[in-house]
Amino acid sequence: MSPATVFTKSVLKTKKQSKVKLLFLVLGRIIKNNPLLFFFCSLLAVITALVNFNIGVNLKNALLSREKVLSEKVIKAVEKEGGEKKKEITKERVREILNSEADETNRQQKETKENIAGEMQGKGSLTKEKVKEIIEKASVGGRQVFHHDFEFSFNFFGWRWFKSDTLSIWWFITYSLILILVAKSLFSLTHYYLMSYAYDSIEKDLKKDLFRQLVRAKYTNSAEISRNLITQFADDLDEIAYSIWFIPNRLIYVTFSIIFLLSFDFNFGGPGTTLPLLAIVAGLFVVLVIVEILLFKKASKLNMVAKRRQEEDNKIIFERINNLEYIKAVSGEKYEEGKIDRQLDSTFRKNRKSLWYSTLFKAAPQYIIIPNIPTFFMALALLFYSSSPKMGTVFLIGNFSHYFFSVRSLNSEIGKVIDALLTLDELSSSLTLVNEGAKTLNQPTALAESKPSLPTLPFKNGDLVFQNVVFAYPKRPQQDILRNFTFAFQQGKIYGIAGKNGIGKSTITKTTLKLYDLKAGQILIGGHNVREINTISLHRHICYQTNRPTFFRMSVAENVYYPQTYNKKDQEKLIQAAQKTGIYEFIAKLPQGFDTVLREGGADLSEGQKQQISAMKMFINDYDIYILDEILSNVHPNLKGIILENIFTKLKGKTILVIDHHYEIFQYVDYIYQFTGEKLIRMNKKEFLA
CATH class of the missing domain: 1.20.1560 (ABC transporter transmembrane region fold)
Incomplete structure (x- = not known):
């Protein structure tokens, strides 16, 4: 659906x-x-x-007994009598009009006729206005509560159902209720x-x-x-x-x-x-x-x-x-x-x-x-x-x-x-x-995205190549972070990238993941422009680890597997991953272990524990490219060394970009580069670490 x-x-x-x-x-x-x-x-x-209309009409008729048909016919006949110039009419003539217009089978008309006739006894003349007033008063009368003259009906678009005009007050109340x-x-x-x-x-x-x-x-x-x-x-x-x-x-x-x-x-x-x-x-x-x-x-x-x-x-x-x-x-x-x-x-x-x-x-x-x-x-x-x-x-x-x-x-x-x-x-x-x-x-971006022509990545691994890339964040479009940047990260190699804050190290990651559009240039993986690669497929082949991992109000296991669905059958894999990142003992002591639901943002975890749990992803799934942005920066140095040893042993032969200010992690990389925003300058590893 x-x-x-x-x-x-x-x-x-x-x-x-x-x-x-x-x-x-x-x-x-x-x-x-x-x-x-x-x-x-x-x-x-x-x-x-x-229904509401019928309730209102029946209650109004119960409170106001008024005959309309006969009284209006008589009044019109009185007005026409002798034309507009004649202002008076005889009582006898009014009685004749009454007799000719009244329907004796209708109770209300019969009562109205009797009331009007009672006022028109004898001979003589009255003004037409006086006659109208008498007729009006005669047609609107009080109602005796215990007389059987209450009306009730249900008007359905002109059809009257349950019609009766001889109800007692009790039956009228019953019908109304x-x-x-x-x-x-x-x-x-x-x-x-x-x-x-x-x-x-x-x-x-x-x-x-x-x-x-x-x-x-x-x-x-x-x-x-x-x-x-x-x-x-x-x-x-x-x-x-x-x-x-x-x-x-x-x-x-x-x-x-x-x-x-x-x-x-x-x-x-x-x-x-x-x-x-x-x-x-x-x-x-x-x-x-x-x-x-x-x-x-x-x-x-x-x-x-x-x-x-x-x-x-x-x-x-x-x-x-x-x-x-x-x-x-x-x-x-x-x-x-x-x-x-x-x-x-x-x-x-x-x-x-x-x-x-x-x-x-x-x-x-x-x-x-x-x-x-x-x-x-x-x-x-x-x-x-x-x-x-x-x-x-x-x-x-x-x-x-x-x-x-x-x-x-x-x-x-x-x-x-x-x-x-x-x-x-x-x-x-x-x-x-x-x-x-x-x-x-739904606004189009500055550089319209090509319709992905490749539903999945066509390679197991591949070089990550930046060609003349120019990039600026949308809120500061005049301030280029990457300025005609060109570099090729070869498959299976581990690169350490150093540089001062704000120079654009993390921007390399965000543009590779297609979070932002480039102003110029292109990024290639395995010879294919990332803009032509299906985004979901691209992200399934790239593992991005940051120093500020995100946690949702879900279980520990669900957060580790996100955005994939966690299956209970995979718990053994979870245990091994937790042991590799030194967090298993902590998780085992939680009320429901891996099924314990974390607070929003992982508020019930320390920053170091968040980074350790996030690092479990690298032992759960197999990726082709790994981008490690200041991972484990809040973990104790001794434990951090053990975890890093486990990580790089597991990731041997993968393309890895390590971005960090803590240079001890660079001992695991093949090459160290200093980033300037325009280019990467290769450093001597021994001298840099010394």
Whole structure:
């Protein structure tokens, strides 16, 4: 199964300013990697919205008994009677309209008809406005708690299931509790679980993808952002995983909630009146979205700058944590406290503008605009349509109250959208920073690497040849360390390389291992340019030993065999290697011997013990070229001599480069050279060691 990749070429090509495009590209990749998960989360969001809608509608109908059909028909007929010029209508004519429009089989219409007829007894005329008011009052009535007139139904996209309008209060409560405790609980909990599962799964994929790119990238690119991965990216990936999945899922939920409300619960007065009032609602939400977009663009830009400042703070603090022993040893606590205080205070001051816009983006809609949308709706409706005869039925108190609460229901759903969008500020900044880091990992190096044409090395051994090599470290490109360096290390010979610090002795090793690219020249092994040799194969043939070996939080055996897998059957080989490097007695006394898990960085070992355990690699595997860079520098001289004797006896006939300041190791080499950066000057071995 291929690994889930999020930061693809199309994502990495996105410009820093194209935040929305970046969001959609990453979301698209995540959905493509998790299609079934996205489908079921979306389906549960729709079902949950449907259940919540039905709960709200049934409870609202239980609290507000209102007949709409007959009352609205009668009001429209009254308005048409005699045209707009006629302001009055007779009671008898109203009773005739009632009799012609009422459906006697409908309980609510029958009750409404009786209420209106009771107010229209006798003869005489009333103003149309007075008649409308009477009809409105007659259609909205109180409900007797213990009457069998409670309604319950489950609206499924227009189909009404379990419909009944003759329920007692107890049966209504029973049905409602089943809907709430069974349906809502079941779907909501399942939805919550799947969403949490999705967050963890996406964060896992993001971490795997970013780490895979980190370890596969050129070392120069990886080293540039490795500290950011520790201090910043972990939190950013958590934010991305949560928000980029939460926002679209919440939008799906709210979209369907709004569809249900508009399609099955809204009725703004009837034909000709719904659209004008709905236009006001839509206009208010458009204004809200425009305000959010303007604030988001400014807030996200400033927030990203603020994140970079905080990232720099984290780097400085992390550097102090790494050097805490030295700070304590020289009593630098007071100096460091002052430095960190000044750094954090400076960042806080610079980030205040970002905080202000971020506050506007989050607080303005949440606390100012959204809570007052129903009030704005009422004010604008009265301003634009109160004098319109067509809208007469809308502005009856009962209708107007119903519309107010309908807008509040819609407003509640829009509020959920805004809550989701409020995370865009953090999400956009986090995603941009991580994507910029991924871009750095994928940057082409100054000298484009040739596509390796040799899958494996074509030799058992071979000369190591430097031809006119020019090299400078990327952070100091103008300062050449190797200056037109040319030399041939012959196979099967042992070379000792001496020289002052910083002259470039270890650089020979790093360029041979392809950790860095050359500015000019080439390095050959067995006549083949190392750039054309498969890197993994190259490293399997070269053993690199340093005075500062690396240890992971793994067992002693796993650290020795890294990056190969340790097999329990190889323990005898481990024992022999430990004996050759003088570390066996120490390992045997550990709680689990070779299976004892070391602390990160080998913190539970001395520097000498680290070097001895690392030297075991030379007795475990067989390599063609060995590069020994100040090995065993922290081991006691007497023990060091014994270990070196064992090492060079075992490595007889191999190509070996020995780089060291402790010249006693040079007694084992064939030739000694002094390195100048441009060339190696051969020294007289006897005179040099004397």
